[in-house]
Amino acid sequence: MNREEIKNLLPHREPMLLVDDAVVQEDNSAVGHYTVRGDEWFLQGHFPGNPVVPGVVLCEMMGQTCCVLLADQIVGKTPYFTGIDKVKFRSTVRPGDTLEMHCRILRSLRSFFVTECKAFVNGKLCVSGDLSFALVEEE
Numbered sequence: 001m002n003r004e005e006i007k008n009l010l011p012h013r014e015p016m017l018l019v020d021d022a023v024v025q026e027d028n029s030a031v032g033h034y035t036v037r038g039d040e041w042f043l044q045g046h047f048p049g050n051p052v053v054p055g056v057v058l059c060e061m062m063g064q065t066c067c068v069l070l071a072d073q074i075v076g077k078t079p080y081f082t083g084i085d086k087v088k089f090r091s092t093v094r095p096g097d098t099l100e101m102h103c104r105i106l107r108s109l110r111s112f113f114v115t116e117c118k119a120f121v122n123g124k125l126c127v128s129g130d131l132s133f134a135l136v137e138e139e
Helices: 003-009 055-074
Strands: 021-024 029-035 077-089 098-109 112-121 124-137
Touching: 003 021, 003 055, 021 055, 029 055, 055 077, 055 098, 055 112, 055 124, 098 124
Parallel strands: none
Antiparallel strands: 021 029, 029 098, 077 124, 098 112, 112 124
């Protein structure tokens, strides 16, 4: 999926759409990418002269990638975070870096999902953790 196809799936729009492309793998995992340009809103002031992607933004990027796994189930619903667990930040992500996110569903119950995510830059693990969210009917 490219950005336009992802927009058909997710309610996010610029500047909050934080996945450039994503694909569902044969093993039912998803891989997404985002290239940090350097002009993003979340880098302004974080930190002057030393721009670093904030950890919560990295979690959001992984969460958006997870939603690609639920393409059939997400129509007419909005994905909301319900938990972030076991998250570890191991390396900084900076302008010019392309983040490669790997996500898979650990378990699900109706509209509630727990996922395992890892994100890498040039093969180096930057962040990992378990993200959970619910798909809520749109009003």
